[in-house]
Amino acid sequence: xxxxxxxxxxxxxxxxxxxxxxxxxxxxxxxxxxxxxxxxxxxxxxxxxxxxxxxxxxxxxxxxxxxxxxxxxxxxxxxxxxxxxxxxxxxxxxxxxxxxxxxxxxxxxxxxxxxxxxxxxxxxxxxxxxxxxxxxxxxxxxxxxxxxxxxxxxxxx
Amino acid sequence: xxxxxxxxxxxxxxxxxxxxxxxxxxxxxxxxxxxxxxxxxxxxxxxxxxxxxxxxxxxxxxxxxxxxxxxxxxxxxxxxxxxxxxxxxxxxxxxxxxxxxxxxxxxxxxxxxxxxxxxxxxxxxxxxxxxxxxxxxxxxxxxxxxxxxxxxxxxxx
DNA sequence: CTACAGCTGAATCTATATATCAATTGAAAA
DNA sequence: TTTTCAATTGATATATAGATTCAGCTGTAG
Numbered sequence: 163x164x165x166x167x168x169x170x171x172x173x174x175x176x177x178x179x180x181x182x183x184x185x186x187x188x189x190x191x192x193x194x195x196x197x198x199x200x201x202x203x204x205x206x207x208x209x210x211x212x213x214x215x216x217x218x219x220x221x222x223x224x225x226x227x228x229x230x231x232x233x234x235x236x237x238x239x240x241x242x243x244x245x246x247x248x249x250x251x252x253x254x255x256x257x258x259x260x261x262x263x264x265x266x267x268x269x270x271x272x273x274x275x276x277x278x279x280x281x282x283x284x285x286x287x288x289x290x291x292x293x294x295x296x297x298x299x300x301x302x303x304x305x306x307x308x309x310x311x312x313x314x315x316x317x318x319x
Numbered sequence: 320x321x322x323x324x325x326x327x328x329x330x331x332x333x334x335x336x337x338x339x340x341x342x343x344x345x346x347x348x349x350x351x352x353x354x355x356x357x358x359x360x361x362x363x364x365x366x367x368x369x370x371x372x373x374x375x376x377x378x379x380x381x382x383x384x385x386x387x388x389x390x391x392x393x394x395x396x397x398x399x400x401x402x403x404x405x406x407x408x409x410x411x412x413x414x415x416x417x418x419x420x421x422x423x424x425x426x427x428x429x430x431x432x433x434x435x436x437x438x439x440x441x442x443x444x445x446x447x448x449x450x451x452x453x454x455x456x457x458x459x460x461x462x463x464x465x466x467x468x469x470x471x472x473x474x475x476x
Numbered sequence: 477c478t479a480c481a482g483c484t485g486a487a488t489c490t491a492t493a494t495a496t497c498a499a500t501t502g503a504a505a506a
Numbered sequence: 507t508t509t510t511c512a513a514t515t516g517a518t519a520t521a522t523a524g525a526t527t528c529a530g531c532t533g534t535a536g
Binding site for chain 2 (some may be wrong): 273
């Protein structure tokens with residue numbers, strides 16, 4: 163199925179080596195699942211269920227440990243959509259800052275918003291509060307386009 | 320100690336009545352703790368520990384239930400600073416939108432940023448993605464002014 | 477090929493939060 | 507004031523995400 167994960171795997175291998183870590187089949191398999199499912203913001207358990215197809219002997223604890231490691235290595239990014247579990251997303255080297263997320267409070271779907279657009283606000287805050295910003299988390303809650311339509315039919319005002 | 324919680328309590332009483340809920344001593348005590356500790360973003364367990372002083376017989380489950388209810392009534396706002404528990408904050412009627420938070424990744428301190436400043440961005444997003452925004456969560460992670468100073472001394476570049 | 481630090485899976489443990497249920501209570505109505 | 511009853515309570519059990527432990531296994535440097 164996925165063929166182009168080769169490149170990502172090489173990158174991970176290099177990063178692991180630097181930290182004195184090993185590239186095991188389990189870690190490779192978890193990374194493959196994340197690459198295969200870009201944009202889906204999978205949770206640890208969801209990744210576990212998928213990775214078991216290719217790697218049936220893998221343990222849940224290993225998936226938890228691998229995801230923590232991948233986060234530390236800067237390969238993935240952990241996100242919290244307030245649904246009680248951690249979710250993960252591939253980090254692309256070219257993106258300087260994180261993108262934002264639109265979380266639908268009706269169907270739970272999560273959409274990504276390109277761009278950052280917070281530079282000006284961040285500059286102001288850094289100056290005013292003497293706070294050195296290293297990252298941010300910006301989520302907008304509301305109704306996605308699909309639920310928006312359905313809602314319109316019902317409310318009809 | 321706190322004298323001016325009277326007003327908040329009256330407000331809560333009215334809201335509870337509307338929903339068919341009762342104003343119990345336990346609920347009153349939990350609200351008092353939140354009012355007494357404005358700006359501290361207490362967690363459920365922290366609130367439980369404090370409220371037990373005034374109300375030793377209260378159960379933890381009641382505190383959880385009360386906080387959920389207060390949230391539903393629009394009296395408090397639940398926040399997630401990614402430290403594994405829910406934290407709560409009083410909502411002031413006059414504020415239209417939520418303020419932002421500066422979360423220090425070194426000492427864990429949470430500071431509030433006044434103002435919203437996201438209106439323009441939100442307008443753009445609503446139009447472009449056909450997404451009806453009802454709320455947002457904006458957190459900036461980094462080093463607070465205190466840790467910034469300490470850091471400067473150490474790194475010194 | 478060898479040695480060994482790092483890794484794994486299974487089981488266990490922890491922490492946060494929710495559900496259950498019999499007994500109690502706030503407050504509306506009589 | 508007393509009655510009435512749905513809402514509430516505390517104790518306990520349960521659910522769930524995730525961390526920890528440990529004996530045996532395995533990548534990988536040399």
